[in-house]
Amino acid sequence: MVEENTTPTSTTKHDFFETQAVLDLKRWFQAIISSHKTLFTLLWLAAFTSAFLWQRDAVSGLVVMHGGGESLKKSESSLLYPKLRPVGFSLVDFGGVGDGVTMNTKAFERAVSEISKLGEKGGGQLNVPPGRWLTAPFNLTSHITLFLHQDAVILGVQDEKYWPLVPALPSYGYGREHPGPRYTSLIHGQNLTDVVITGHNGTINGQGQTWWTKYLQKVLNHTRGPLVQILWSSDILITNITLRDSPFWTLHPYDCKNVTIKNLTILAPVYRAPNTDGIDPDSCEDMLIENCYISVGDDAIAIKSGWDQYGIAYGKPSKNIVIRNLVVRSNVSAGISIGSEMSGGVSNVTVENILVWKSRRAIRIKTAPGRGGFVRQISYKNLTFENCRVGIVVKTDYNQHPDAGYDPKALPLLEDISFTGVRGQAVRVPVRIQGSQDIPVRNVTFKDMFVGLISKRVKKKKHIFQCAFVRGQVIGTIFPAPCENFDQYNEQGQLVKHAVSWNVTDIDYQI
Numbered sequence: 458m459v460e461e462n463t464t465p466t467s468t469t470k471h472d473f474f475e476t477q478a479v480l481d482l483k484r485w486f487q488a489i490i491s492s493h494k495t496l497f498t499l500l501w502l503a504a505f506t507s508a509f510l511w512q513r514d515a516v517s518g519l520v521v522m523h524g525g526g527e528s529l530k531k532s533e534s535s536l537l538y539p540k541l542r543p544v545g546f547s548l549v550d551f552g553g554v555g556d557g558v559t560m561n562t563k564a565f566e567r568a569v570s571e572i573s574k575l576g577e578k579g580g581g582q583l584n585v586p587p588g589r590w591l592t593a594p595f596n597l598t599s600h601i602t603l604f605l606h607q608d609a610v611i612l613g614v615q616d617e618k619y620w621p622l623v624p625a626l627p628s629y630g631y632g633r634e635h636p637g638p639r640y641t642s643l644i645h646g647q648n649l650t651d652v653v654i655t656g657h658n659g660t661i662n663g664q665g666q667t668w669w670t671k672y673l674q675k676v677l678n679h680t681r682g683p684l685v686q687i688l689w690s691s692d693i694l695i696t697n698i699t700l701r702d703s704p705f706w707t708l709h710p711y712d713c714k715n716v717t718i719k720n721l722t723i724l725a726p727v728y729r730a731p732n733t734d735g736i737d738p739d740s741c742e743d744m745l746i747e748n749c750y751i752s753v754g755d756d757a758i759a760i761k762s763g764w765d766q767y768g769i770a771y772g773k774p775s776k777n778i779v780i781r782n783l784v785v786r787s788n789v790s791a792g793i794s795i796g797s798e799m800s801g802g803v804s805n806v807t808v809e810n811i812l813v814w815k816s817r818r819a820i821r822i823k824t825a826p827g828r829g830g831f832v833r834q835i836s837y838k839n840l841t842f843e844n845c846r847v848g849i850v851v852k853t854d855y856n857q858h859p860d861a862g863y864d865p866k867a868l869p870l871l872e873d874i875s876f877t878g879v880r881g882q883a884v885r886v887p888v889r890i891q892g893s894q895d896i897p898v899r900n901v902t903f904k905d906m907f908v909g910l911i912s913k914r915v916k917k918k919k920h921i922f923q924c925a926f927v928r929g930q931v932i933g934t935i936f937p938a939p940c941e942n943f944d945q946y947n948e949q950g951q952l953v954k955h956a957v958s959w960n961v962t963d964i965d966y967q968i
Contacts, residue, residue, distance in 0.1 A: 642682045
């Protein structure tokens with residue numbers, strides 16, 4: 458028997474964060490209604506509302522993406538619908554007890570083992586009924602559907618002695634926080650195909666409070682484990698569930714193909730819940746992320762592909778990824794990030810219909826000398842920033858390295874990045890693109906942008922584009938005015954003004 462290690466204090470903190478988030482959202486809605494914004498904002502209200510209606514969506518299948526810069530295609534030939542499993546089980550059938558105290562690891566393991574025998578018959582579904590199902594980490598199998606009832610909560614045991622150690626990922630060569638092995642994830646799968654995690658908005662709760670405290674106190678000897686991690690797998694669907702309070706990154710697909718993630722709620726406290734990224738696609742190909750609400754203690758989404766020399770050697774880019782229709786918040790880091798571990802490369806990514814609210818940064822690309830790799834063919838469309846310190850950031854000196862073995866001459870390539878349809882209010886710095894002489898940022902395009910400043914604390918003269926070693930173009934009129942690094946074209950595509958410089962204009966880290 459293992460008792461839960463939660464306290465009234467931690468519960469009160471979570472209630473505070475959630476209550477504060479609700480109040481902030483209510484104030485945001487009132488501001489929108491009172492200001493009579495444009496049709497674009499009204500459309501965003503509809504998108505915002507739909508992000509919370511995840512329970513209405515049926516399991517809709519896995520999606521394959523095609524082509525270089527093309528958007529996601531949903532032809533019938535590209536849709537793979539999850540099969541109706543011929544056999545279903547309840548966790549109770551294998552001795553599960555949902556009292557929040559009894560350990561259910563063996564029950565999960567027995568159920569997964571039984572389903573693993575049914576692959577040739579189409580697999581099986583494991584139903585997790587109402588209750589609080591305490592467990593240590595367990596593995597999934599191919600051709601499985603893990604289905605959570607709306608009142609089902611899978612709870613991760615808090616004592617690290619129940620979390621096995623596994624080797625560092627090959628494209629990292631390092632646990633990430635410590636050298637050597639790392640703790641496994643609560644729900645783990647590798648070398649699998651046809652895996653579905655779904656339900657009626659049931660919850661997987663990592664109970665990460667103990668892990669965060671130990672990390673901040675520097676008493677852990679190994680890297681914390683993610684909440685859900687799927688490695689070297691294909692045909693993955695994760696939908697209609699809540700993920701919360703992960704010890705580390707929340708959802709980490711690694712070197713996977715054909716992954717659909719939709720209708721998720723991902724939560725962690727926005728302060729003192731370190732590295733609780735929401736979704737981290739890592740060396741993944743053909744992925745759709747849509748209709749999610751994410752509020753966490755680090756990046757809401759961070760696209761990755763390995764770290765320095767290890768990522769370069771592994772050589773698996775993240776590519777063909779569509780991220781759309783999300784509401785995200787990150788007080789510590791950024792709403793949507795690429796990097797900083799991007800040494801295998803990131804390409805052909807579309808990010809569209811995104812609301813980032815009350816965040817430190819909205820959109821960020823981060824890299825450094827030693828990373829190598831590339832970030833290219835990245836398209837951002839229909840972005841809304843609400844109360845963000847910085848709107849768009851490109852940073853080329855994010856100098857965290859696994860060890861001294863990286864090559865400082867391995868320089869990343871950043872090019873072909875576009876922003877179309879950007880709206881914002883209460884944003885201190887709309888754009889900060891900090892290239893360098895060694896890592897210039899090439900072919901950046903802005904079109905249809907209006908990002909306003911509503912704050913008496915920041916001087917209007919600081920509400921500007923901040924640029925260094927960047928080259929690109931601006932199409933039509935945007936606000937605020939771009940820096941002089943950009944060629945300017947009118948709406949008809951005619952050149953109006955050549956760029957004056959591509960060196961530093963103004964980088965001010967005090968705002």
